[in-house]
Amino acid sequence: MVFVKVDKNNCELDIKLQAELFPVEHSPKQVYEGIETGNPVNYIVYLKGMPIGITGYYFDEKLPDHVFINWFGVLKEYRGKGYGSRIIKWLINKCKSLPVKYITTYTDKLVNAESVGLYKKLGFSVLDYDNSEDIAKYTQMGIKDNYVACCKKLKECEDIEFQKLYLKISDDLLEMEND
Numbered sequence: 001m002v003f004v005k006v007d008k009n010n011c012e013l014d015i016k017l018q019a020e021l022f023p024v025e026h027s028p029k030q031v032y033e034g035i036e037t038g039n040p041v042n043y044i045v046y047l048k049g050m051p052i053g054i055t056g057y058y059f060d061e062k063l064p065d066h067v068f069i070n071w072f073g074v075l076k077e078y079r080g081k082g083y084g085s086r087i088i089k090w091l092i093n094k095c096k097s098l099p100v101k102y103i104t105t106y107t108d109k110l111v112n113a114e115s116v117g118l119y120k121k122l123g124f125s126v127l128d129y130d131n132s133e134d135i136a137k138y139t140q141m142g143i144k145d146n147y148v149a150c151c152k153k154l155k156e157c158e159d160i161e162f163q164k165l166y167l168k169i170s171d172d173l174l175e176m177e178n179d
């Protein structure tokens with residue numbers, strides 16, 4: 001597999017792959033922002049010259065010890081062959097050289113059950129988001145009781161503080177509410 005960083009020359013392909021993998025929630029704006037600012041950093045994944053998926057990472061100033069997995073997916077016809085795992089293993093290795101302690105993502109254990117299985121297999125700790133107050137308050141805005149945080153240590157460090165990860169969800173929702 002070959003990982004090609006997204007820049008102004010290949011961003012249209014990245015946007016197309018993102019839309020195919022995430023028809024509802026893709027974000028071309030975020031791809032352009034990444035090229036401008038370096039956050040997020042996106043990659044197109046090639047196999048024998050063919051694009052088969054995307055991955056990437058981003059930082060959030062609210063949680064400076066974490067690097068977050070950005071849009072990650074494998075095209076349908078290439079799934080179930082171990083490519084998703086290889087992509088995340090590559091990303092973990094890449095992120096080890098960054099000045100952060102953990103690699104983290106939020107996902108949905110029903111809609112994205114495959115990815116939760118993948119993260120568990122690769123040693124991520126997976127914990128349910130179980131703040132019933134938030135769930136009741138924000139259900140209208142998309143928060144569900146099947147949300148999970150997946151987090152893995154990138155180096156020897158303190159245990160994962162899932163409470164902080166959950167606070168970020170609340171913060172993000174609050175920002176969305178105030179937008």
Ligand SMILES: CC(C)(COP(=O)(O)OP(=O)(O)OC[C@H]1O[C@@H](n2cnc3c(N)ncnc32)[C@H](O)[C@@H]1OP(=O)(O)O)[C@@H](O)C(=O)NCCC(=O)NCCS
Nearest residue numbers: 072073074079080081082083084085107112114115117118
């Ligand atoms: C999640 C995704 C990237 C997995 O890619 P993949 O190349 O099929 O993954 P792998 O073949 O490496 O599978 C790794 C593990 O994922 C889990 N998995 C993959 N497909 C699965 C399925 N259909 N059902 C249940 N678990 C599955 C398994 O734990 C599997 O390990 P195993 O093969 O030892 O059982 C792919 O399904 C995808 O792109 N989904 C849509 C986008 C998405 O959900 N992205 C993640 C957002 S957080």
